[in-house]
Amino acid sequence: GAVVSQHPSRVICKSGTSVKIECRSLDFQATTMFWYRQFPKKSLMLMATSNEGSKATYEQGVEKDKFLINHASLTLSTLTVTSAHPEDSSFYICSALGGSGQPQHFGDGTRLSIL
C-alpha cells in the first residue's frame, strides 16, 4: 500500500532555532501533500496544502513566513518552522495524495518540542 515517511519523528530544540521536517511518499508520486498540526487530545488541523512546483496554499491564521513549505519534487515536501518558540511545540503530521480519487495517506508525525 501507499507509504508516507516523515522525518524526524521527534525533535527537541532551543527557542529561536529553525526546524525542518520532511515528508516523503515512498512508493508513489504525490503532486499534492498536506501539513497538519495536532494539539493534545484534539483533531487534526490543516495548516497548508503543498503543491509540487508551486507555492503552498495556507489556511487562514497560519503564518506562511513562519511555516515555510517547499514541494520541490513529486515525492518530497518539507515544512520548516522558522525561529521556533515554545508555542510552536506540537505534533505535526503530513499526508500525501496518491492521485485523483485516492484518499490521503499520512506520515507518522513529528513531535516538536521547543525549549
Add this chain to the structure above:
Amino acid sequence: GQQLNQSPQSMFIQEGEDVSMNCTSSSIFNTWLWYKQDPGEGPVLLIALYKAGELTSNGRLTAQFGITRKDSFLNISASIPSDVGIYFCASYSGAGSYQLTFGKGTKLSVIP
C-alpha cells in the same frame, strides 16, 4: 465551514464487545473516510466509502455511508486490546477539493 459531528467522544468497553461510533453533518458529502490514530503516530486509513448506502468491511470493521449522504457509522466487532486508539471520520471539504475535514474523534479504550 463544513463540520463533522462525531460521537461518542470516548468510550470504555470490555474486550470482546462490539463497538459503534458515528459521524453526522448538516452538509452532504460524497465520500466518507474512517481513520485510526495510535498515540504518537499518524492516522491510518481503515475504510473509504464513496457511494450512498455503501456498506464496506475490513476484517472486524464495518462502515456504512448513510443514504442521506449526511452520516456514516463505523462498527467494530469482538473488540480486542489493540483496537485502542482514536478513531476519526473525515470527508473532503468541498466539491473538487482534496482537503480533508475531520471529526473530533472517538477515543476507544478496551478493558481486557
